[in-house]
Amino acid sequence: MTDALAAIILAGGRATRMDGRDKGLIPLAGRPMIAHVIDAVRPQVDALAINANRSLDAYAALGLRVLQDQLADYPGPLAGMAAGLAWCPAECLLTLPCDGPRVPADLAERLQAALGDGDVAVAHDGERLQPVHALLRRRCLPSLEAFLADGGRKIDQWYATLDTRTADLSDRQDLFVNVNTPEQLAAMTDAVTPPECGHDSPSLPLAEALARVMAALEPITGRQQLALRSALDRVLAEPITASEPVPAHDNAAMDGYAISNGSPREATLVCVGSAFAGHPYTGYLAPGECVRIMTGGVVPAGTEAVVMQEHVEATDTDIQVTHWPAPGENIRRAGEDLEAGAVVLEAGRRLTAADLGVIASMGRAEVAVLRPLRVAFFSTGDELRGLGQPLGPGEIYDSNRYTLYGMLQHLGVDMLDGGVVPDDPTALQAALAEAASQADVILTSGGVSVGEADYMGEILQRHGEAHFWSIAMKPGRPLTFGRYDQAWYFGLPGNPVSVMATFTQVVTPALRHLSGEQAEPAPRFQMVCRTPLRKKPGRQEFQRGRIVTDADGSMQVESVGRQGSGMLRSMSAANCFIVLPADQGDVEPGDWVSVEPFGRPIR
Ligand SMILES: Nc1nc2c(c(=O)[nH]1)N[C@H]1C(S)=C(S)[C@@H](COP(=O)(O)OP(=O)(O)OC[C@H]3O[C@@H](n4cnc5c(N)ncnc54)[C@H](O)[C@@H]3O)O[C@H]1N2
Numbered sequence: 001m002t003d004a005l006a007a008i009i010l011a012g013g014r015a016t017r018m019d020g021r022d023k024g025l026i027p028l029a030g031r032p033m034i035a036h037v038i039d040a041v042r043p044q045v046d047a048l049a050i051n052a053n054r055s056l057d058a059y060a061a062l063g064l065r066v067l068q069d070q071l072a073d074y075p076g077p078l079a080g081m082a083a084g085l086a087w088c089p090a091e092c093l094l095t096l097p098c099d100g101p102r103v104p105a106d107l108a109e110r111l112q113a114a115l116g117d118g119d120v121a122v123a124h125d126g127e128r129l130q131p132v133h134a135l136l137r138r139r140c141l142p143s144l145e146a147f148l149a150d151g152g153r154k155i156d157q158w159y160a161t162l163d164t165r166t167a168d169l170s171d172r173q174d175l176f177v178n179v180n181t182p183e184q185l186a187a188m189t190d191a192v193t194p195p196e197c198g199h200d201s202p203s204l205p206l207a208e209a210l211a212r213v214m215a216a217l218e219p220i221t222g223r224q225q226l227a228l229r230s231a232l233d234r235v236l237a238e239p240i241t242a243s244e245p246v247p248a249h250d251n252a253a254m255d256g257y258a259i260s261n262g263s264p265r266e267a268t269l270v271c272v273g274s275a276f277a278g279h280p281y282t283g284y285l286a287p288g289e290c291v292r293i294m295t296g297g298v299v300p301a302g303t304e305a306v307v308m309q310e311h312v313e314a315t316d317t318d319i320q321v322t323h324w325p326a327p328g329e330n331i332r333r334a335g336e337d338l339e340a341g342a343v344v345l346e347a348g349r350r351l352t353a354a355d356l357g358v359i360a361s362m363g364r365a366e367v368a369v370l371r372p373l374r375v376a377f378f379s380t381g382d383e384l385r386g387l388g389q390p391l392g393p394g395e396i397y398d399s400n401r402y403t404l405y406g407m408l409q410h411l412g413v414d415m416l417d418g419g420v421v422p423d424d425p426t427a428l429q430a431a432l433a434e435a436a437s438q439a440d441v442i443l444t445s446g447g448v449s450v451g452e453a454d455y456m457g458e459i460l461q462r463h464g465e466a467h468f469w470s471i472a473m474k475p476g477r478p479l480t481f482g483r484y485d486q487a488w489y490f491g492l493p494g495n496p497v498s499v500m501a502t503f504t505q506v507v508t509p510a511l512r513h514l515s516g517e518q519a520e521p522a523p524r525f526q527m528v529c530r531t532p533l534r535k536k537p538g539r540q541e542f543q544r545g546r547i548v549t550d551a552d553g554s555m556q557v558e559s560v561g562r563q564g565s566g567m568l569r570s571m572s573a574a575n576c577f578i579v580l581p582a583d584q585g586d587v588e589p590g591d592w593v594s595v596e597p598f599g600r601p602i603r
């Protein structure tokens, strides 16, 4: 790269082929077509943006700036180029279409070499100019704006007014192949899938997919005022502040005697009264005096310390201290638990059992929480039967709705179970529309891979908004995220273990965020693995493991055995995921691994 370069990928056109679908977002080898263009261009330029006029959120979710045409009615690529030049933070702007994913690594360099001191360099494929594959100087913007204002729409006509150079790219024919028909899409899929990677074709790291999901989601804001008990597991809508100190008074931590300040150590102290919990002693302790006090009793004024009754010799009227306490010993100070005015619990906290107690300790009977998230879910597949029905040939029972039910229940959401929907686009779309009319989030399982009965992505693409990801995670590679009407959509892969893995790793943090929760990621620990683990480098794996405690009390982890993504029993037998990084190979006994335990013992 010589001079600073920016690029704009043109996705603003009105698609007239491929059923009018937004070309850049059509899935190609598991990812939106434009993602392939982005990957190829990004290393060649200093700044990169997308020109689009619809599906703006879907484009923005790719992590790039999205620029819309300034002119109405899709006047063609020139309007996108104008938007790009107006934004262009560099001397020159590379332009290229979103539906030509096979961008050579030297495209920018070749155009730059041809540009010299001209205004624009345009690619030539050996037969004709390819006008949207161009490198423009930023100084062309006024000329372009004037051309458009005069009603100019033809790109070649505008180029004719400039110092236009030609870049011979006839040896880079792949660049000019774009996708207009399903057949071309199939051919392109083969072309962009490197044969040596096969099944593990270009994929997105899980962390990246999660970051994209989180960036897209807007937490709900509806509130409810609830009685304290009903607020368990709900998300606080506002911070809780202590109006009074807790405890309100200095009080005894032991059953024994409050002994007065300045009493000589050998003295016999006269017992002048009692301070039981709820029954304070109201007088002042003078030197040589003590008060019988019970745990929780208010410490009288003039007290130096509380001595536990095991450390005195007592008669009915006086005591002799055998182990003199340090000043302040066994006194719990006012405000040591909660200081007056302090924020005790932050907004966004999901209330635990301990939190209910803390709030109760301040005397509050009600709290403001966010409304529960409404999550609709259904299973997809012609082979699925409900429980209790007889199975026909090739049929299986639907288990995903039961694991989803369990995991959603633990997240405290309101659930709408949509049952099983067959692999039929009309029925699936109707189910999505129904779910979207009632829920904030729709979860489905199955039908998101590349099979001929995998319709979910296509339906979302036509009627909603979809991002298809091939995530470098095992199990759980295919995942669709998007929107249907106003509802967020997660299409989980059908394999039962994949459902649970993608749910814990993507859906759980997403639902927590949508619920307004300020959630911490699930904790992971390093542990020695005592069984061998088979692992091919390529995808981050979530193998099912069991944490076991040794005779000496130290924790180790072992595999639960076979790890197929259809073997749900492996999840049942496990109490943790063994999380193996993408580049990791086999694990030998004694190697350290990262472990993510399931569940939380207290919450
Ligand atoms: N040619 C390729 N095939 C597959 C790929 C691939 O990359 N290329 N990916 C595989 C991976 S990895 C997964 S995961 C699955 C995901 O498949 P789908 O999301 O399309 O799900 P289905 O095809 O509908 O079903 C897959 C599997 O799961 C069973 N299933 C589905 N729903 C349920 C349910 N509710 N309860 C129990 N079992 C269910 C279904 O019967 C299938 O056996 O794609 C691979 N293929």
Ligand code: MOO
Residues within 6 Å of the ligand: 473, 474, 475, 476, 477, 478, 493, 495, 497, 498, 565
């Ligand atoms: O990702 Mo799939 O879940 O390997 O079976």
Ligand SMILES: [Mg+2]
Residues within 6 Å of the ligand: 446, 447, 448, 449, 450, 451, 453, 454, 494
């Ligand atoms: Mg499938």
